[in-house]
Amino acid sequence: MASTRRVPFRSLLKAGRHALRTRQYSSARVSDDCDIVIVGGGPTGLALASALGSSAVSNRLRIVLVEGGDLSKVHGWSMDSDAYSNRVSSLTNASQSFLRDTGAWSHVEESRTCPMEDMEVWDGVSDARISFHASDVPTTGSTESQQMARLTENLNLQRGLLRHLKTHPEIELIDKTKVESIIRDEEEGQWPLVKLANDRILRTRLLIGADGFNSPVRSYARIPSYGWFYNTQAIVATMFHSPPSLYQNSLHTTAYQRFLPSGPIAFLPLSPTASSLVWSINPPELAQALVASASQDPSVLSSMINAAFRLPTISLKYLYDVVMDARTKGVTLDGEVITKEIRWREESHGIDGNSAYASSSTQLSQGMPSLDAASLPPLVTSIQPGTVASFPLKYNHAETYLGEGLGARTVLVGDAAHTVHPLAGQGLNQGLADVECLSKCIAEAVANGGDVGSYTALLPYAQERYTANHTIMSAVDKLHKLYSTEFEPVVWARSVGLEVLNELDIVKSAVMATAGAHSSKTTNSADAAVGINNGWSVVAKGFESYASTVKAARMASQGAVGLIGEGLQGIGRIITNSSK
């Protein structure tokens, strides 16, 4: 170092000029110059490419998307109209209007999607219940159909985005090609160099990590991330059931979610006869046991799903033990055994055979449905073969979304930036909101002649999205923790909480931001973002007061013990006094 400093300043200037001249001669580079390289062809990466493609910036920037998998498989994906892929997301109205604005939505097969108009949520321990209806949400556009979100298979969305990208050939898609390494261009400007498995090297102004939880872009940018595993696995599957009876709403557009101590179980409508399951289970071994037994006899899983929505938690626990027992002993679990067990449990709980809480498949959709039918999902009759899968749940948030210093010219979106518990169905929506904000930021930088890879150009994205995502993520995380306990005062407080929630329309609308219900007519996205944030802040505040309620409940119960204690002492005193 010292020797480099011992050079006269004048000669340094000369050296610089010389360097410039030599650089000009050696500029026959092997690397490809790009303005934007997106790593990852999942829903977020594709949505970003499609948003950039539909904006004017694509004429002025060279944009490349790199994906390790085979995108032609996604592009050519098709399924019978009565079968559904197991990965389903609930797209909020905000996400849908963004996709409409970019022109991608028209390429999504809408007949395979299903509006979510109502939502039934209840506590598995206390049975306290809250109902959400899309009509509760104040909308600015009166003609819009009332929906809280639209359930869409991820593959349907990805295929739609790819079809949309076909109309923007200026955006280069490189698939079946892994990113081998990412290094810095030490010679010039320290721009990122993306080395592909086919030996191509992309030198890029801006490197976007849409590359998921284990993001290589995040590692390159040296951005630390913070999080934990929930010790929980989620089971997904496509479930078949009978259509709603003629006496009920003719379309099945209600989502159901029951918070069990083992984790929330959700029933998401896809068509009148098919729904999607997302069942978070703690411990993960139980989830694996269920998946294993489903592979031997699928009726075990359908019976267990029906029971999980209906039986008291104490009996569910017993059924879990049966499943785990079979797994540890290596015994094949017979669907008949489980069905019998459930029927016996129902009888012992005094559940009437004609009630919606009975899962005996004898009384299916014949005649008048029982009065409580609307509060429970339809009975699952079978599971679509090959759709049962499970994956671990985690919470993870990158410390920042923008690379700095040696990791400059990088930005993270979607799961690479944040991973959240799926109970509120926010993961993909957060990713799409990231994409919307980032593409606007890029367009603005281009309009001002800015460098789209510069920290200054990207700062508004990080400012807006970090706070928004953090608010949602901590609220969802708290929700998960709150509902995974059976501790009495907490259960009492939360049942009161839910019932109180049911009464408070304002708080309710805020919670509905969870399901994504805010006006699809919102044209001013800044307002929309504020709306969402406000909603979530209300939720977060709700949790704060909630926590204090729990504390109060604890104190009250201790107080009660104290009172009884004092009462006994008093009685004791009376007795001793009288005996004297």
Place this chain on the structure above:
Amino acid sequence: MQSILRNYIRRHATAATRQNSSVNASEISFFSKLSSQWWDEHGEFAFLHRMNPIRMQLIHEKVREMGWEDGAASEEKLSSRSALDGLKVLDIGCGGGLFSESLARQGARTLGIDASEANITIATLHSQADPNFRVSSASPSPSNLSYRQISAESLLAESGPEQYDVVCSMEVLEHVDNPADFLNSCAQLVKPGGHLFLSTIARTPLAYFLTIFTAETLLRKVTPGTHTYSKFVNPGELVEYFQNYPTSLTSKTTTSQPWISPSSSVCDLRRTEAEVRGMIYDPLRAKWHLASRTASLWGGDLVNGCNYLFWVRKPNASPSQ
């Protein structure tokens, strides 16, 4: 800007001895490090980096508006990608090239000049890392961005007057020793009907408090000594200068029509002649805002009392009246 640079050169140059050396890779990397100071978006120049969008906003607005006013620009031209496309633009006191690069990306044929050789080297090195500006043997078309180490006065003497559609000089005026001479050189380089954009700081207690006391003394975000209060220039002084411009001394080539009508004041400038727009920094969003034109009507002292942009247009060669 130039005094920042003086500190800067002092910092790096004092370490040097008289020993001579041949060119080697470590020297190049040394220059890259110098460059990274100007281009360090977290450092002293962060405020300037963030100022670029609103500088560009005003340039776009005025160039487009005047094109429409003249009726010269067709509908397509107005709606096309950039108002600066193809224009000849001079950036005086370009420093590390922060704003010159933005201008060139907008399609302007941009020349950045600076009195400092170090700045020009830094600016050139930085632009050469960017494929937008890289001169390569493969593509014969020259880059639309170039830099020269030359003062405005020397450039004027060398190339003659009326060379540029747009002349801008951002955050320079408050650092020059003789503002009147400097403004004269800037003004002469503008083509008739062309635009002159300046940004600087007003000489007000507010400006002292924000730019010297807060930024330099209190927060040390900017190297102490960067700004000198007495060198700050008020919007009224600029307006007055161009009301009396060209003076009998300077008008050898231009018409005698003043650039700004003598009857107007800072508060009621003609939309086609000049404009003063305050720049307000929002520390929470780390973003500069451009005050509206009408803001100077009601709160001129406050809105334009610190950093501001000034635009003035050179009258067309043949006076319309």
